[in-house]
Amino acid sequence: MTTFQSMAIGENLLLGISECGFQKPTRVQEACTEKIAGGESLFVTARSGSGKSAAIAIAVIQKVNASNPKIQVIILSARFKLAVELEKAIQQLGRHKNVRAHAMSAGSPWMQGTQILIGVPNFLLEKMRSGTVNVSNAHVIIVDDAEEMDRFSGSINELINFTSANINQVCFLGSTIPSSLVAHARDFDVHIDDISVVEKHDVEHYEYEVKNDVEKMKRLREILMVNDNAIIFCNSKSTARFLHSALELPDHVCAMMDGELLPRKRDILVDSLRSGDLKYLITTDVESSKLRASLVVMYDIPTCLEVYMDRSHRVCRGKAVSLVKPSDKSRMKLIKDTPRSV
Structure with a gap:
């Protein structure tokens, strides 16, 4: 080796x-x-x-x-x-x-x-x-x-x-x-x-349709109950903060990371996630080349294919799950219809 x-x-x-x-x-x-x-x-x-x-x-x-x-x-x-x-x-x-x-x-x-x-x-x-x-x-x-x-x-x-x-x-x-x-x-x-x-692993992509924010939160809880390692992506700091509070999980189980967090503290959170000390990380699209998880949940649908690929192929090492409300369907279709290079 x-x-x-x-x-x-x-x-x-x-x-x-x-x-x-x-x-x-x-x-x-x-x-x-x-x-x-x-x-x-x-x-x-x-x-x-x-x-x-x-x-x-x-x-x-x-x-x-x-x-x-x-x-x-x-x-x-x-x-x-x-x-x-x-x-x-x-x-x-x-x-x-x-x-x-x-x-x-x-x-x-x-x-x-x-x-x-x-x-x-x-x-x-x-x-x-x-x-x-x-x-x-x-x-x-x-x-x-x-x-x-x-x-x-x-x-x-x-x-x-x-x-x-x-x-x-x-x-x-x-x-x-x-x-x-x-x-x-x-x-x-x-x-x-x-x-x-040629890498041995491929990302599996899943979409769950939800009617509203209440159902979206319920679906997220169900997903986390059967997965002990996940990164949850939000499009804004306000949504990430809301989600972190609403999940009501201890800080040693679930943490939040956004662009306002100092780089050193980001690295500590990322290392904790990789080591398994931290189970879930809620984040916006911050700069961190070390972000990795077996499950990526897109609580908010990305604004474009570029962001979707960053989340799913740079970060994900297993399953990428998108929670899609009716208002997200057109954006999700655009992402799926855009030619990909990976």
């Missing part, structure tokens, strides 16, 4: 991995982490939530020369939320290696000494063109969540042309790789291998 210790990972990084609670590599981490760290260019396809972003984080921490304060790696994310999650993962995993990652946006101050630059393609391209950031020392481009990147195809192509003189490694990771990105990748003078990781 492959372990992080059996992979070509330095002691300082292994310490960070252990402190973050990672016990063994996922299949995709096992398949591609060492290859990315070793300089290979790859197309990596694996389902959402399989650990691709952590594979990127571990690999780039190994690649970066910590004594060089220049940008060495560019990571493209489909959304700033995902860029922030990846920045946090790199900083936590690489805390003993003095590696500096920065998720760049219009509202974020520039971090001097940034070695790993993360951001949305069109925004980073604008900053490169204007000279706001100097990427002349960057030699690696990694595209995360490639399945969401088709809409940035033009920006990615221009970014590739802008940096191609110095780049010697390109990697694309996603549940699928859009054909437009494959075509752009061929513009680099590098050989790109394909890695496809």
Whole structure:
């Protein structure tokens, strides 16, 4: 069995991995982490939530020369939320290696000494063109969540042309790789291998129709009675707070998490849920790459497919249940009718 210790990972990084609670590599981490760290260019396809972003984080921490304060790696994310999650993962995993990652946006101050630059393609391209950031020392481009990147195809192509003189490694990771990105990748003078990781588990999707909020609450109670590990998603903080109060469960059994909770307290709740000390977590769509549960209940129907996929495929490890009122049916139909990449 492959372990992080059996992979070509330095002691300082292994310490960070252990402190973050990672016990063994996922299949995709096992398949591609060492290859990315070793300089290979790859197309990596694996389902959402399989650990691709952590594979990127571990690999780039190994690649970066910590004594060089220049940008060495560019990571493209489909959304700033995902860029922030990846920045946090790199900083936590690489805390003993003095590696500096920065998720760049219009509202974020520039971090001097940034070695790993993360951001949305069109925004980073604008900053490169204007000279706001100097990427002349960057030699690696990694595209995360490639399945969401088709809409940035033009920006990615221009970014590739802008940096191609110095780049010697390109990697694309996603549940699928859009054909437009494959075509752009061929513009680099590098050989790109394909890695496809098929996960053993699939998410089962269920819909329960309820007439009103009273019936919805009753159905939720019935679901929780026969499940001892669940994340319950709400669309607003007010609904999450109401639900937490209405369920009348002790805090050590059921907790609530929203965007106002400090990151450290969020991590404590997430770790308690993963360890089984906490049974149920009621939450809004907050940023936490470690959220996992065997059951996900969508007390409120998501506003779009993107949010539905975040809840069901990034978080869920078993069953995804949607509680659908008559007023939710049109939104649920739109979600189901929208083409998916996973």
